[in-house]
Amino acid sequence: MSLTSTLTGFASDLSFNKLPSSVVNMSKRVFLDWLECAVAGSTAPGSREIVEMINGFEGREEASIIPFDLKAPRPNAALANGTISHALDFDDTHDEAVLHTSVAVAPAALAVAEVERLSGRDFIAALVAGMETHIRIGLGCTTGPGQSGWIYTASIGTFGAAVAAGKVLGLSEEQMINAVGVAYSAASGNIQSVISGSLSKRLQPGLSAMSGVLAALLAQKGFTGPVDTLEGRFGFYNVYQQGNYRLDRPVEGLGERFEVLNLSLKPYPCCRFTHTAIDAAIKVTNMHDINVNDVEEVKAYVHSQTYSVVCDPLERKIHPQTIVDAQFSLPYTAACGLVQKRVV
Numbered sequence: 242m243s244l245t246s247t248l249t250g251f252a253s254d255l256s257f258n259k260l261p262s263s264v265v266n267m268s269k270r271v272f273l274d275w276l277e278c279a280v281a282g283s284t285a286p287g288s289r290e291i292v293e294m295i296n297g298f299e300g301r302e303e304a305s306i307i308p309f310d311l312k313a314p315r316p317n318a319a320l321a322n323g324t325i326s327h328a329l330d331f332d333d334t335h336d337e338a339v340l341h342t343s344v345a346v347a348p349a350a351l352a353v354a355e356v357e358r359l360s361g362r363d364f365i366a367a368l369v370a371g372m373e374t375h376i377r378i379g380l381g382c383t384t385g386p387g388q389s390g391w392i393y394t395a396s397i398g399t400f401g402a403a404v405a406a407g408k409v410l411g412l413s414e415e416q417m418i419n420a421v422g423v424a425y426s427a428a429s430g431n432i433q434s435v436i437s438g439s440l441s442k443r444l445q446p447g448l449s450a451m452s453g454v455l456a457a458l459l460a461q462k463g464f465t466g467p468v469d470t471l472e473g474r475f476g477f478y479n480v481y482q483q484g485n486y487r488l489d490r491p492v493e494g495l496g497e498r499f500e501v502l503n504l505s506l507k508p509y510p511c512c513r514f515t516h517t518a519i520d521a522a523i524k525v526t527n528m529h530d531i532n533v534n535d536v537e538e539v540k541a542y543v544h545s546q547t548y549s550v551v552c553d554p555l556e557r558k559i560h561p562q563t564i565v566d567a568q569f570s571l572p573y574t575a576a577c578g579l580v581q582k583r584v585v
Contacts, residue, residue, distance in 0.1 A: 244488050245471045248377065249417040251495055252370040252404045257362035260369060264499045268369050271333050274506050275326055275343035279307040281510075282328030286564060287440040291324050291447070304352035315352040315458070316451045319402070322348035324447030327394075330568045331510040335503055338379030338393065339386060339546075341446070342504065345398025346371035348450035350405035353457065357409055364409070369501055371405025371453075376500040377491040378471065381478060384485045386432050387549030391481055395430020395445035400470075400477075402453020403460075410461050420457045422466020425477060427452035435550060438557070438566035509584040511567070514547040515574040522578030533580050541571060 242250070257265075282288055292309055295317045304318035305311070307325065312318070326332060327344040334341055350367050359367070378400055379393045386392050403424035407417045430449065434442040460466070471477050471491075478486040509519055518541045525531065543552065551571040552558055558570040567573050577584045 243469055243472055244491060245421060245469055245476075246414075246418060247492055247495070248374055248471070249404070249421055250414055252374055252408060253412070253414040253417050255366055255370045255373075255408075257366045259496075260366065261499070264369060264501060265365060267501055267504065268365050268372070270506070271343050271372070271501065271504055272347060272368060274333055275347045276307065278329060278331045278344070279322055279326035281331065282325045282443075283308050285325075285328035285443075287443055288325045288328050291444070292321055295321050304355045315356060316454045318355075319348040319352040319450035319454045320447045322351065322447070323450035324444050327443045327446045329510040330443075330512060331507050333504045333506055334513045335376050335379065335500065336505065336513065337503065338376045338382075338500070340375065340379045340393040340397065342372045342375045342394070342398065342401060342501075344446040345394060345449040345453070346375055346401045346405045348447070349402035349453040349457075350409055352450075352454055353406045353409040359409055367405050367408035369499070370408045371401040371403075372501050372504075373499060374404045375401025376503075377495070378477070380490040380493075380500070381471075381486050381488060382482055383487060384482065385546040385549075387546050389482065389485070390432050392430040392432055392434075392442075392445060395449045396428050396481065397477075398430070398446055398449035399424045399428045399452045399456070402450045403456040404453075406454045406457035407460060410457055412457065412460055416460045418468055418470075419464065419466045420460035422468065422470045423459050423464060424453055424456035425466060425470045427456070428477065428481070432550070435565065435569050436554070438561065438563035438569075440565065442565050442569075509574070511574050511584060512551050512569045514543075514551045515569075515571045518543070518571050518575040519578040519584055522575045523582050526579055526582055531579070536579065539572075539575060539579070541575060543571065547571070 302312035407420040430445040561567040
């Protein structure tokens, strides 16, 4: 079996009864955390703008936009919820795969499930199937976003969103393969949005969620996509990773070890790469009762991957111009830890 068919076959066959209690509990925690991120992010810059745009489209009132008292067509609701929930960069993280999964997968699953009136158990199975697919494809990448230029939350999130939405719709295994193939045409999400400090950073998982819903709905209607989406000659890994991948990683322990258990919830609303420096700054300040007015210089020694995302370009990271700049600035967030002993 190909990698694509192995992963889609796993997702199609997954049921609530096959999930260990630890996976069920973690998926509930992650989903609740995602809902909290959406509520908190609803007042952030860019959130109301996208909701107003979608509301202006009108259309069928199918799925809820959180926490606004509005409903929209399923793809549009997924777009809004994915964007809003990522606004604070407070969402769960899989450190090894270097991605946030709930912001792409949960909006797609929820939008479709609201129409299908899915049971809680079936919803959890769909959520896990989508997140597991997202994470495992990410594990196959051997370069991080700072080197490849792709943000895996979004570029791979499209596949996870398609699987989750397809699972909710009850797609056959063949239809699921097509859903992933169709989703490939919309796979995107780049690190330039971080370098530029633009609001499009928080839009990217919303676009992934929307595209995943569209891909699943099209596959349900018989629309076809490539069957070798991941491993094909011009498939995801060869085109997006340029040879920097391992096809064995996504299937290691598949069905026996669930990668969703390796998700962690953030203590600070900023890029995960800044958290070690924040923790250190707060700890040192508390341990030694440091007066920040006496601090002349702070040195942080970081991995090249960390530097490329939260320290470069250094001048802009030291003097952030936008909220997104600040969220992805190690100098700024570490300084917050020193001065405020917290980052909010």
